[in-house]
Amino acid sequence: MTADVHAALDEKSLATIFTGARTHYSWRSREIPQAKLLELYDVAKLGPTSANCSPLRVAFVCSRQAKERLLPALSRGNVAKASSAPVIAIVAQDRNYLDLVPTLFPVGYDARSWFTASPGSAAEHGLRNAMLQTAYLIIAARALGLDCGPMSGFNASIVDDEFLSGLEWNSLLLINLGYGADVPAPPRRPRLSAVDACRFF
Numbered sequence: 001m002t003a004d005v006h007a008a009l010d011e012k013s014l015a016t017i018f019t020g021a022r023t024h025y026s027w028r029s030r031e032i033p034q035a036k037l038l039e040l041y042d043v044a045k046l047g048p049t050s051a052n053c054s055p056l057r058v059a060f061v062c063s064r065q066a067k068e069r070l071l072p073a074l075s076r077g078n079v080a081k082a083s084s085a086p087v088i089a090i091v092a093q094d095r096n097y098l099d100l101v102p103t104l105f106p107v108g109y110d111a112r113s114w115f116t117a118s119p120g121s122a123a124e125h126g127l128r129n130a131m132l133q134t135a136y137l138i139i140a141a142r143a144l145g146l147d148c149g150p151m152s153g154f155n156a157s158i159v160d161d162e163f164l165s166g167l168e169w170n171s172l173l174l175i176n177l178g179y180g181a182d183v184p185a186p187p188r189r190p191r192l193s194a195v196d197a198c199r200f201f
């Protein structure tokens with residue numbers, strides 16, 4: 001039987017990824033098997049990017065030794081949150097992502113020219129699409145039963161030197177991944193209403 005791909009999610013599923021999902025800062029000791037991290041990437045990679053350019057790269061920091069190397073890069077307020085997380089994902093962008101466009105978007109001509117129309121446009125496209133894929137990664141993690149704690153409070157040069165040297169990748173965000181500890185979450189902070197954030201034309 002073919003699934004109805006246009007069916008809306010039920011309330012429980014929507015709660016898992018949006019309405020009931022919260023950012024997590026403390027973690028149960030339960031580990032995440034590598035197979036789950038591979039599944040996470042395999043789901044997130046299906047989100048759309050411009051001409052399928054797929055600039056996101058992810059380095060999963062799993063071992064105690066690797067976490068010790070990461071902690072000095074974190075802002076002080078993020079150290080405890082990360083050190084107790086089972087896995088910290090270093091979300092990065094491949095600076096050479098355009099090299100793969102002919103492979104990822106095989107349409108009979110070279111679509112790389114779409115990304116290089118003006119100076120800086122390749123970098124702009126790369127960042128836009130990598131950040132989109134980062135959001136897909138967060139939503140995919142929640143959909144697969146994982147909790148997330150994104151962190152931009154870190155020194156990217158330290159992370160890049162320590163983990164990404166030899167790769168043409170630069171880090172954009174860290175995401176703590178795991179199963180959130182059973183502690184009461186503070187009230188959700190306000191979000192902008194549609195009146196403030198949307199316009200209809």
Ligand SMILES: Cc1cc2nc3c(=O)[nH]c(=O)nc-3n(C[C@H](O)[C@H](O)[C@H](O)COP(=O)(O)O)c2cc1C
Nearest residue numbers: 021022023077078149150151152153154173188189
């Ligand atoms: C890009 C990004 C960067 C963030 N950086 C940090 C951070 O460095 N430290 C931190 O404690 N929380 C950080 N957060 C967590 C946000 O403050 C949190 O997701 C937001 O307030 C929404 O919380 P909620 O999901 O519980 O509603 C970050 C979140 C995002 C999406």
